[in-house]
Amino acid sequence: MRGPRPADVGTNRARLVWARVALISVLVIVAGKLVQIQTFDHRRLAAAAERQQVLRTIEHADRGSILDDKGRVLAFSSDARVLYAVPKLIGDQVRQADSIKNKDVDAYKREIAAYLKSELGDAVDEQEVLRKLLGNGTYVTLTGQIEPGKAEKIRAKYPVIGSEYKAARYYPGESVAANIIGYAHWRHDNKRITGLVGLESSRDELLAGSNGERVAGSARGSDMFIPGTDRVVEPAVNGSDLHLTIDADMQYAVQNMVADYATRAGARSAGVVVLDASTAQVRAMANNVTFDPTRFGESTPESRANPAVSTPFEPGSVNKIVTAAAGIEYGLVKPETVLSVPGNIKIADRVIRDAWNHGRIDMTFTGVLAQSSNVGTLMVAQKIGEERYAEFLDRFGLGTKTEVGLPGESAGVVPPRSKWSGSTFANLPIGQGLSMTVLQMAGMYQAIANDGVRIPPRVIKATVDPEGVLTPEPTPPGVRVISPQTAKTVRDMLRSVVQNAPGQVGTGPQAAVEGYQVSGKTGTAQQIDKECGCYSDSKYWITFAGVFPADKPRYVIAIVLDAPSGGNRESRSAAPLFHDIASYLGQRFHVPLSQEDSPVQALTIP
Amino acid sequence: MTPAVRGQNSRRGTTTRARIGERRDTTAEARVDHPRAERVRERRDAERRDRDGAVRKRVAEQRLVRERTRDQPRRPERVGTDRAAVSGRATTAASTRTESGKRARTSAPVRVRADLVARGRRLVPKSPTGAKAAPFVVLVMTLLGAGLIATLWLSTAAAADSYQLEGLRNDISSLTDQNARLRRDVESREAAPRLADSARDLGLVPVDEVARLVVNPDGSHRLVGKPVPVPAPNTSPLAPPPGAEAPVAGARESDPPEAQTGRSPVENGDGRAGHRG
Numbered sequence: 039m040r041g042p043r044p045a046d047v048g049t050n051r052a053r054l055v056w057a058r059v060a061l062i063s064v065l066v067i068v069a070g071k072l073v074q075i076q077t078f079d080h081r082r083l084a085a086a087a088e089r090q091q092v093l094r095t096i097e098h099a100d101r102g103s104i105l106d107d108k109g110r111v112l113a114f115s116s117d118a119r120v121l122y123a124v125p126k127l128i129g130d131q132v133r134q135a136d137s138i139k140n141k142d143v144d145a146y147k148r149e150i151a152a153y154l155k156s157e158l159g160d161a162v163d164e165q166e167v168l169r170k171l172l173g174n175g176t177y178v179t180l181t182g183q184i185e186p187g188k189a190e191k192i193r194a195k196y197p198v199i200g201s202e203y204k205a206a207r208y209y210p211g212e213s214v215a216a217n218i219i220g221y222a223h224w225r226h227d228n229k230r231i232t233g234l235v236g237l238e239s240s241r242d243e244l245l246a247g248s249n250g251e252r253v254a255g256s257a258r259g260s261d262m263f264i265p266g267t268d269r270v271v272e273p274a275v276n277g278s279d280l281h282l283t284i285d286a287d288m289q290y291a292v293q294n295m296v297a298d299y300a301t302r303a304g305a306r307s308a309g310v311v312v313l314d315a316s317t318a319q320v321r322a323m324a325n326n327v328t329f330d331p332t333r334f335g336e337s338t339p340e341s342r343a344n345p346a347v348s349t350p351f352e353p354g355s356v357n358k359i360v361t362a363a364a365g366i367e368y369g370l371v372k373p374e375t376v377l378s379v380p381g382n383i384k385i386a387d388r389v390i391r392d393a394w395n396h397g398r399i400d401m402t403f404t405g406v407l408a409q410s411s412n413v414g415t416l417m418v419a420q421k422i423g424e425e426r427y428a429e430f431l432d433r434f435g436l437g438t439k440t441e442v443g444l445p446g447e448s449a450g451v452v453p454p455r456s457k458w459s460g461s462t463f464a465n466l467p468i469g470q471g472l473s474m475t476v477l478q479m480a481g482m483y484q485a486i487a488n489d490g491v492r493i494p495p496r497v498i499k500a501t502v503d504p505e506g507v508l509t510p511e512p513t514p515p516g517v518r519v520i521s522p523q524t525a526k527t528v529r530d531m532l533r534s535v536v537q538n539a540p541g542q543v544g545t546g547p548q549a550a551v552e553g554y555q556v557s558g559k560t561g562t563a564q565q566i567d568k569e570c571g572c573y574s575d576s577k578y579w580i581t582f583a584g585v586f587p588a589d590k591p592r593y594v595i596a597i598v599l600d601a602p603s604g605g606n607r608e609s610r611s612a613a614p615l616f617h618d619i620a621s622y623l624g625q626r627f628h629v630p631l632s633q634e635d636s637p638v639q640a641l642t643i644p
Numbered sequence: 645m646t647p648a649v650r651g652q653n654s655r656r657g658t659t660t661r662a663r664i665g666e667r668r669d670t671t672a673e674a675r676v677d678h679p680r681a682e683r684v685r686e687r688r689d690a691e692r693r694d695r696d697g698a699v700r701k702r703v704a705e706q707r708l709v710r711e712r713t714r715d716q717p718r719r720p721e722r723v724g725t726d727r728a729a730v731s732g733r734a735t736t737a738a739s740t741r742t743e744s745g746k747r748a749r750t751s752a753p754v755r756v757r758a759d760l761v762a763r764g765r766r767l768v769p770k771s772p773t774g775a776k777a778a779p780f781v782v783l784v785m786t787l788l789g790a791g792l793i794a795t796l797w798l799s800t801a802a803a804a805d806s807y808q809l810e811g812l813r814n815d816i817s818s819l820t821d822q823n824a825r826l827r828r829d830v831e832s833r834e835a836a837p838r839l840a841d842s843a844r845d846l847g848l849v850p851v852d853e854v855a856r857l858v859v860n861p862d863g864s865h866r867l868v869g870k871p872v873p874v875p876a877p878n879t880s881p882l883a884p885p886p887g888a889e890a891p892v893a894g895a896r897e898s899d900p901p902e903a904q905t906g907r908s909p910v911e912n913g914d915g916r917a918g919h920r921g
Contacts, residue, residue: 111831116824187821190814210831210838290836553856553868618852625854631868 090256097250097270098203101231102277104219104238104245106286107321107499111210113219113238113331115231118183118206121154121192121199125171125178128198147171150196154180157188183224205231209331214290217344218282218323218444218497221331235342237498240445241280244501250274276504283319283499288312291622293324296597299615300326304604305580308597309346310619311480311495315591317513318484318493320442323347323477347442350450350473351598354563355410355545356581357469359482362407362531364430365418367524371403373531376643379406379414386460390416390468393562405641408534408544410560412468419467427466428455433519434482435492436474441514443498450474469563470573480596483583486532486557487591490525491516532557533588533636536613542641549584549613551620553631558584560613565601577601582612586620589632595619849874 075083103114129143151171155164162181170178180199189201207222220236222245230246233239254268292310300308308326313319323346329337343349365371380398382391392411406414419427431437437452451473453462465471474482477495485492493516500510520528536556538547546560561581567574583596595616602609623629687703832838855869 110834112835114827114831116828117820185821185825187818190817208828208831210828210835212835212837214836287836290840552853552870553858621852621854625851631856631858 093254093256095252095254096203096229097252097272097274098205099230099247099249099274100276101205101207101222101247102245102279102502102504104280104282106215106282106284106289107319108285109281110286112215112282112284112286113207113209113222116206116208117186118204119186119189119201120183120204121180121189121201123150123171123178123180123199125173125175128171131198144172150199153195154192157192158184207231207331211286211290212332213328213330214286214293215282215284215323216331217325217328217342217346218284219331221329221334221342223334236344237280237282237444241498245277245280247275247277247504278504279502280498281500281502281508283314283321283497284323285321287626288322288623289324291626292322292619293328295615295618295622296324297326299608299618300599300602302604302606303580303599303602303608305599305602305609307345307349307600309349309476310598310615311346311476311596312619312623313480313484313495313594313596315484315487315585315594318481318488318495319499320477320495320497321593323497344444344446346476347444348446348448348475350448350475350478351579351581351600352470352473352563352565353479353581353598354469354561354579355412355415356479356559356561356583356596357472358407358410358415358467359486359528359532359559359583360427360430360434361415361419361422361467362403362528363434363486363520363524364422364426365403366527366531367520368422368426370421371418373402373404373527374640375403376400377403377406377414377417379411379417381413383413383416385416385420385464388461388464390464400643402640402643404531404534404639405542407531407559408537408542408639408641410535410545415467416464419463424455424458424463427463428458430519431466431472433492433517434485435478435494435517436472436482440477440481440494442477442495443511447477448475450478469561476596476598479581479583479598480594483585483596484594485517485519486525486528487585487594488516488525489522490518490520492519493517529557529585529588529591531639532559532584534639534641535559536584537636537638537641539638541644542638544641546582546611546613546616548607548611549582549616549620551586551617551624554586554620554624554629555588555632555634555636556584556586556616556620557588558582558613558616560611580610580612582616584616584620586623587629587632588636589634590630592627592629593620593623849876 098117101115104112106112125147128147132143132146148168151164151168154162154167158181161184167180170180183204183206193199193201204224206224209216209219209221216236218236220233220238220240222231222233222238222242224230225232230249233242233245238245250270250272252268252270292312296308296310299305305326310322310324311320312322314321323344325343325345327341329341366373371377377400378398379392379401381396382389384390390412392413401409401411401414403414403418405411406418422430431452437450439447439449441447453466453471462471481492481495484495494514496511496514498511500508502508519525533555534542535544535546535558536548536550537544538550546558549558549560550556559582561579561583563579563581564573564575565577565579566572567577578601580599580602581597584594585591586593586595597612597615597619599609599612608614833842851874853869853872855867855871857865858868859865
């Protein structure tokens with residue numbers, strides 16, 4: 039039986055209760071803080087810890103190279119360094135370092151500048167470097183890209199200078215195939231070389247690969263890392279190499295020839311495409327104007343374009359091959375069929391004349407082509423009919439992209455069959471009212487060079503992945519345009535274009551090459567005069583397309599000149615340029631001479 | 645007095661041991677002429693002669709066995725010269741002084757303990773001691789020493805290797821640089837523009853029109869094309885004067901192009917290189 043509680047026991051009990059309360063509240067506070075750290079702030083704190091502990095560096099991937107048909111390198115990458123400094127800190131570092139005897143900061147900076155000059159020579163401007171060092175910048179780059187070995191040597195001597203990784207892209211061929219390859223440069227934000235123009239840009243992902251990552255334990259968030267802790271978290275995947283179908287030597291020669299010819303002809307622009315006859319691979323594709331990737335800063339947007347695939351034109355008489363092929367294929371005419379050709383012909387509401395005034399003359403169909411008679415062609419086209427003609431335009435690949443593999447390709451324009459007016463069919467057979475690129479024009483002639491099977495041209499031959507596995511690009515399916523016999527017949531007929539027999543002269547005798555049979559077709563297309571909305575009488579597209587040699591085709595060459603104004607031999611025809619290119623090909627690639635010269639074919643019957 | 649004191653006396657090896665009846669203490673055991681005393685005396689002599697402690701060890705082991713088999717306190721016996729007593733001389737002396745006061749009121753188990761303590765014996769089984777323990781200690785020390793040496797040697801080797809590694813890495817990096825530089829050089833020289841420049845510097849001239857000699861199957865030949873001398877470039881002092889050249893021969897069999905004899909024209913150049921100098 040308890041009596042009244044003594045006073046001290048009662049306060050004791052109260053104190054106990056309060057102590058208990060205090061302890062429990064402390065526990066609750068601690069538990070609450072624990073919950074807060076572990077659940078709510080967990081991610082933020084973990085990230086902060088990682089920033090302190092872990093140093094992340096980029097494992098740089100090597101960019102793939104671009105090579106030509108024979109494996110010669112047209113574009114490749116190499117590691118480089120860029121030297122930088124933080125001028126504000128140099129003073130502090132100089133004062134702290136024991137190894138620097140003379141503690142005068144400015145003299146030290148002069149010493150650095152002099153040493154950089156002695157090591158790097160012309161790559162660096164001593165005064166500029168000195169100015170940057172003496173300034174107050176927080177981060178100044180002292181040099182352009184330099185070799186990693188030299189950078190290490192400089193840093194070993196002057197640790198205050200920092201070096202940063204940078205990759206450099208080299209173009210040993212300079213402007214050779216620049217319109218195709220394009221240009222790529224180091225992008226600081228991507229930390230890799232990125233393509234800007236051409237294949238470097240359109241195939242950038244394939245060429246670049248992907249950068250990896252390396253982590254290392256770092257000492258309190260500084261730049262130093264704990265040795266032995268670094269490991270590659272994600273290995274870099276190098277880029278793949280691109281093998282082109284272009285022959286670099288041919289490209290160089292053709293580029294020079296076209297530029298020279300365009301200047302002499304006074305043309306606004308000019309373009310040439312050389313295809314391999316049997317595979318339709320693009321061996322050369324040149325415009326008269328191109329840029330030098332090693333001097334990219336000096337280039338203009340026009341020089342960086344590739345009009346050979348992007349800019350269509352009206353072909354003119356070169357398009358008569360469609361009529362010839364369809365006429366022979368459907369058995370409507372034979373090469374020796376004689377046609378009575380008047381000086382003009384009326385189709386729908388149009389009157390089409392020939393390029394020279396004449397009365398009614400008897401021409402063989404071969405002569406119609408050799409002398410490029412519009413009237414004779416339209417007569418045969420009428421026999422072919424609109425439906426079949428439209429189908430043949432399609433078979434020859436007009437109005438459709440070739441998917442050659444270059445960016446910015448144009449499909450050309452062919453009016454759809456449903457939209458044809460009466461006069462459309464007066465224009466199309468003579469190569470007006472439709473447009474094509476010089477690549478498509480070459481593709482048409484490749485069909486007759488390849489026994490009637492047209493293969494869409496390609497510029498990329500294969501890709502080589504980082505392990506060295508070569509993957510050829512898939513061969514595009516051929517399109518059967520005409521039978522092999524028709525192809526041979528048309529090819530033989532077109533030999534007469536370069537014929538130069540007395541009284542039987544074709545329109546392009548300058549294209550003939552001694553010792554070889556040559557097939558081709560000249561073309562002169564009127565350009566649209568914007569002021570009147572009609573065809574101009576002074577501005578033309580001068581074209582030529584041909585097969586070399588005609589008896590055993592090896593190459594197809596297509597040429598376009600835009601509004602040549604020189605008033606000389608070169609401005610009137612592209613046939614001399616064809617001769618130059620074909621002659622070069624015959625020498626350089628040891629094309630065997632034709633067994634026999636082209637026979638003289640009757641063009642007009644007197 | 646306690647047996648421990650006696651033990652001290654006997655350990656000193658004094659002649660008192662030999663003399664019966666002249667003992668300082670007056671335990672009952674001493675006065676009794678027990679056959680056991682006889683044995684004890686013999687044993688003591690043996691112990692005195694015993695140098696390597698084998699006898700002492702045996703005696704101690706026997707005692708231990710006897711203790712374990714008995715469950716009641718024995719009469720206090722004379723202290724054996726076991727190792728515990730030898731090493732714990734001071735402690736036993738101290739403990740005996742304290743224990744003597746306790747002896748009067750100890751119960752049986754306590755007395756056992758007192759006995760054990762008086763005899764300087766440990767309450768736990770003995771661990772290897774003395775000579776038996778030495779090899780183990782040496783072994784452990786050897787292992788530790790070997791481990792230490794191995795660690796030192798490995799880290800020294802690692803440090804030395806890392807210097808070598810650093811040196812090799814530097815070599816690799818400078819060779820890689822050199823390789824890259826040479827590659828850039830070769831690629832640029834191999835490319836068409838530089839080749840054309842080099843050819844021009846050598847005095848080579850590009851050819852437009854080429855005349856060819858075609859060899860017929862019967863051995864005769866015919867000329868295809870018209871040989872035209874290439875105009876000499878104005879700038880090159882080494883260029884041969886125009887009109888002095890023989891036509892370029894690009895002879896050809898009727899079939900494959902590989903059968904071409906004579907010099908094949910290099911890009912932008914021709915056999916005129918032979919006329920240089």
